[in-house]
Amino acid sequence: MTAPGLIIAAPRSGSGKTTITLGLQRAMTRRGLVVRGLKCGPDYIDPAFHAAATGAPSANLDSFAMQDGLLRAIAGDAADGADLVIAEGSMGLFDAVPGPDGHTGASADIAALLGWPIVLVIDVSGQAQSAAAIALGCKLYDPRITIAGVILNKVASERHRRLVAQGMEKIDLLVLGALPREASLILPERHLGLVQAGETADLEARLEALADAVAAVVDLDALLAVAQATILPASPLAAPSLSAPGRRIAIARDAAFSFVYPHVEAGWRAAGAELVPFSPLADEPPPDDCDACWLPGGYPELHAGRIAGATRFLAGLRHFAQSRPVHGECGGYMVLGRALIDAEGVSHAMAGLLSVETSFAKRKMTLGYRRAILEAGGPLGRAGSALTGHEFHYATIVTQGEDPPLAMVTDPHGSAPAPAGSQRGHVTGSFFHAIAMAG
Structure with a gap:
C-alpha cells in the first residue's frame, strides 16, 4: 500500500515551515513510524535536514523543472515502504514563475499532482482573527488542492491562541496545533539558507527539541488522520533525470x-x-x-x-x-x-x-x-x-x-x-x- 502523504506549506516564506516540518518528522519517527521527507522546489539544504530528522533519504519535487513522470517516480520511491510522507513546501504556497498549468514551480502544483492535502503553517504574530482571512484565501484560491488544517506559529499567549482559533472555526478549518514564540527553536542561517545539517552544532539535540516542542502542542493523531494515500509508482527511477557523466x-x-x-x-x-x-x-x-x-x-x-x-x-x-x-x-x-x-x-x-x-x-x-x-x-x-x-x-x-x-x-x-x-x-x-x- 502506498504511504499517505501531506505537504507542510505556508502563505509566505519565513512562517516556520522548516522547523515545524522537522519537528513533525522527528516526532512521528519517535512513534516508530517509517517517515520520509520531501522538499518542494530547488533546495539542497532542507532535504539533508529531513534525512537527519527521519533517518531516511529525502529528495526534491520541482514542478517547473521536472515532468510529471519524474515527479511521480520520486514521490513513489519515497512512499514505497514508508508509513508517512511529510513534504515541505517552498516560499509561499502559490508562489510561482510563468509556466504551463501544473508546472510553475509552486508547491500547490505538487499537491495537485500527487493528491496530498496541505497543512498550512501561519505566522500569527501581529494578528488574531485576521489570520483566518489569509487561511480562507489559501483555501479558496486554487480548486485543485485541499487545505486540511492549520498549525499556528508564534502564538503570544493562550488568549491570542483562542482568538485566532475563533477565526479558523468561522471558516471551518481545523487547528491542528499552536506553537508559541520561541527563539531557541530557530535554526542557524547564512547567505544561502540554513547552515548545512552536517555543520549544525548539536543537530540531534536540536531535532529532539523541535520534536518535543511540536509534539507538546500539535495533535499528531489528527495530523495522521488528514494525510492521504495516492497510488504512485513503487519502483526506482526508470531513467536518470540527467545523463550519467561516466560509469x-x-x-x-x-x-x-x-x-x-x-x-x-x-x-x-x-x-x-x-x-x-x-x-x-x-x-x-x-x-x-x-x-x-x-x-x-x-x-x-x-x-x-x-x-x-x-x-x-x-x-x-x-x-x-x-x-x-x-x-x-x-x-x-x-x-x-x-x-x-x-x-x-x-x-x-x-x-x-x-x-x-x-x-x-x-x-x-x-x-x-x-x-x-x-x-x-x-x-x-x-x-x-x-x-x-x-x-x-x-x-x-x-x-x-x-x-x-x-x-x-x-x-x-x-x-x-x-x-x-x-x-x-x-x-x-x-x-x-x-x-x-x-x-
Whole structure:
C-alpha cells in the first residue's frame, strides 16, 4: 500500500515551515513510524535536514523543472515502504514563475499532482482573527488542492491562541496545533539558507527539541488522520533525470562541495553508475580509477584559502582533466576557474582549468530557474540538448575569460538567450545547477 502523504506549506516564506516540518518528522519517527521527507522546489539544504530528522533519504519535487513522470517516480520511491510522507513546501504556497498549468514551480502544483492535502503553517504574530482571512484565501484560491488544517506559529499567549482559533472555526478549518514564540527553536542561517545539517552544532539535540516542542502542542493523531494515500509508482527511477557523466564518477563531497540533488544521484545509480566520494578540503585528488569527475556547488568561498593550498587535490584534478570529463556546478565552477576572491577581497588561485575568475567580495544575488541549450557535448549531454536548472548564488564573475560558453540560457520570464558557463577540452562548468532534461 502506498504511504499517505501531506505537504507542510505556508502563505509566505519565513512562517516556520522548516522547523515545524522537522519537528513533525522527528516526532512521528519517535512513534516508530517509517517517515520520509520531501522538499518542494530547488533546495539542497532542507532535504539533508529531513534525512537527519527521519533517518531516511529525502529528495526534491520541482514542478517547473521536472515532468510529471519524474515527479511521480520520486514521490513513489519515497512512499514505497514508508508509513508517512511529510513534504515541505517552498516560499509561499502559490508562489510561482510563468509556466504551463501544473508546472510553475509552486508547491500547490505538487499537491495537485500527487493528491496530498496541505497543512498550512501561519505566522500569527501581529494578528488574531485576521489570520483566518489569509487561511480562507489559501483555501479558496486554487480548486485543485485541499487545505486540511492549520498549525499556528508564534502564538503570544493562550488568549491570542483562542482568538485566532475563533477565526479558523468561522471558516471551518481545523487547528491542528499552536506553537508559541520561541527563539531557541530557530535554526542557524547564512547567505544561502540554513547552515548545512552536517555543520549544525548539536543537530540531534536540536531535532529532539523541535520534536518535543511540536509534539507538546500539535495533535499528531489528527495530523495522521488528514494525510492521504495516492497510488504512485513503487519502483526506482526508470531513467536518470540527467545523463550519467561516466560509469564510475568521482564526486567531491565535504563542507565546501555538498549541493547535489538527491534525485540526480539516485538516477545515476539506477542507470548503473557508481559514485565515489572524495574530499578536496582533505586534500584528496579525484580517484584515478574513475572515468568522470563532478564538483558540486556548496561553499568554496568560505574555504578558498584551504582549497588554494590543497596541492594534491588541485594537481590531481588537473591530471584527471587531461583525459577525462570534469564538470563543476556553481561553487564547483568557481574552483575550476583561475581565481576566487573571498569576502575580504583576497584572491586565491584555483585549478585554472577554465578561464573564469569569480568574486565573493563583490556580492550580487542571482536567483531563478534556467532553461539551457548545450553549445557542445560533455558531461551534461550532447550538443543541442535542453536542460532545466536553477541558479542561486551571491558570487559575481570578475572576468569571463576566453573560453567558449557551455550553454545558451533563458529564464521563465522571457529573457533573451544569453551565454552561460564555460568549456575547455574535457572541462565544463556553469553557475546553473542542472535538474533534469527538458521535456
